[in-house]
Amino acid sequence: MPILALDTSSAVAVALLADDGTVLATRSDSEQRHHAELLAPMVQHVLADSGVDRTQLTAVVAGTGPAPFTGLRVGLVTARTMALALDVPAWGVPSVDALAATAARTAEPGARVLVVTDARRREVYWAEYRVDADRAADPIGGPDIAVPATLVEHGRTTGSLVVGRGARLHHEALGLTDEQPDDPALLDPDPAELGRLALARHAAGQPLATTPLYLRRPDAEPSVVRKRVLT
Numbered sequence: 001m002p003i004l005a006l007d008t009s010s011a012v013a014v015a016l017l018a019d020d021g022t023v024l025a026t027r028s029d030s031e032q033r034h035h036a037e038l039l040a041p042m043v044q045h046v047l048a049d050s051g052v053d054r055t056q057l058t059a060v061v062a063g064t065g066p067a068p069f070t071g072l073r074v075g076l077v078t079a080r081t082m083a084l085a086l087d088v089p090a091w092g093v094p095s096v097d098a099l100a101a102t103a104a105r106t107a108e109p110g111a112r113v114l115v116v117t118d119a120r121r122r123e124v125y126w127a128e129y130r131v132d133a134d135r136a137a138d139p140i141g142g143p144d145i146a147v148p149a150t151l152v153e154h155g156r157t158t159g160s161l162v163v164g165r166g167a168r169l170h171h172e173a174l175g176l177t178d179e180q181p182d183d184p185a186l187l188d189p190d191p192a193e194l195g196r197l198a199l200a201r202h203a204a205g206q207p208l209a210t211t212p213l214y215l216r217r218p219d220a221e222p223s224v225v226r227k228r229v230l231t
Contacts (some may be wrong), residue, residue: 001015001018001019001051001056001057001058002016002017002018002019002049002057002058003016003019003026003055003057003058003059003060003061003195003198003199003203004016004043004046004057004059004060004061004082004195005017005060005062005191005192005194005195005198006042006061006062006063006075006078006079006191006194007058007062007063007075007095007098007188007189007190007191007194007210008035008039008063008067008071008072008074008075009063009064009065009066009071009072009075009095009116009117009188010037010067010071010074010095010118010165010187010188010189011028011029011030011031011188012025012028012029012031012034012035012038012042013028013029013041013042013188013189013190013191014026014027014028014039014042014045014046014167014191015027015046015085015190015191015192015194016046016049016050016052017148017194017195017196017199019058019199021192021195021196021199023072023192024049024050024052025045025046025047025049025052026046026183026191026192027042027045027046027049028042028188028191029042030188031130033187035070035071035074035075036074037077039074039075039080040078043078043082045065048125054082054086055086057082057086057088057090058088059083059088059089059090059091059095060079060080060082060086060088060089060090060091060212061079061090061092061093061147061191061194061195061198061208062075062076062078062080062090062091062092062093062194063075063080063092063093063189063191063194063213064076064092064093064094064095064142064209064210064211064213065095065096065125065143065212065214065215066094066095066096066117066119066125066143066145066214066215067093067095067117067125067214068119068120068198069214069216070214072212072213072214073212074125076092076190076210076212079092080210083162085212089208089220090210091198091202091208091210091216092208092209092210092211093194093197093198093201093208094097094127094143094213095117095189095194095205096115096117096126096142096143096164096189097127097131097137097139097187097193097197098162098191098193098194098197099117099119099164099186099188099189099190099193100113100115100139100163101130101137101186101193101196101197101204101220102163102172102185102186102190103115103137103161103163103186103194104129104131104136104137106135106168107131107135107161108131109131109132109133109135110130110131110159111130111131111160111161112122112126112128112129112130112131112140112159112160113121113128113129113130113131113137113162113163114126114128114130114151114156114157114161114162114163115127115128115129115163115164116148116151116162116163116164116166116167116174117164117165117166118165118166118169119145119166119215119216122147122148122170123145123146123147123148124145124146124147124148124166124170125142125143125144125145125211125215126141126142126143126144126145126146126151126156126166127139127141127142127143127144127162128140128141128142128156137194138216141156142224143148143213143215144215145215145216147173148166148170148173148174149173151174152173152174152175157174157175157176162174163186163187163204164186164187164188165187165188168187171196
């Protein structure tokens with residue numbers, strides 16, 4: 001039975017997968033400012049492309065970030081709402097894990113993978129992984145938020161395969177060379193990878209919480225109304 005996977009941590013991307021991880025349909029848009037307008041039609045398109053009715057879905061997977069507040073919230077709210085309406089589970093997988101999984105597939109066992117995504121304000125979200133013998137990405141650090149220079153100072157970029165949109169945006173600050181890959185598949189999380197990771201972790205009995213990884217308070221905060229004290 002199919003599962004729907006979506007990610008709004010950077011671009012907007014949706015994939016429909018069979019329960020063996022086979023991709024049935026996928027759509028994406030690199031626009032990073034209109035997640036709410038793009039996501040719902042994109043979900044409808046992948047269902048139509050594959051000839052699957054939404055009532056056939058057995059789970060909805062969402063990337064949990066880390067990412068800025070607004071875009072990430074759109075994906076998680078959509079996933080939770082759909083899952084509730086269809087009475088199926090909502091599963092969460094860190095978006096950075098999907099990028100690491102994509103990179104690990106072609107990396108040598110023992111290699112380090114550093115995922116760097118855009119946190120804005122001249123900062124990046126990062127997470128570090130080690131590629132195991134099966135070319136899976138095992139987390140060894142993060143996720144966290146930092147200025148690019150901090151990653152350099154702590155030696156995280158040295159000898160690592162650095163992937164993610166943050167690596168492109170902060171190329172010089174991270175001290176990266178022209179030898180670093182510029183594959184579009186290594187810029188933004190692939191929802192198909194999220195789906196495959198979710199299926200594997202569910203089968204292994206691992207938790208799949210949909211708790212968002214904001215790592216920073218939202219820009220918009222409610223104003224505090226101060227009451228006058230009469231004397």
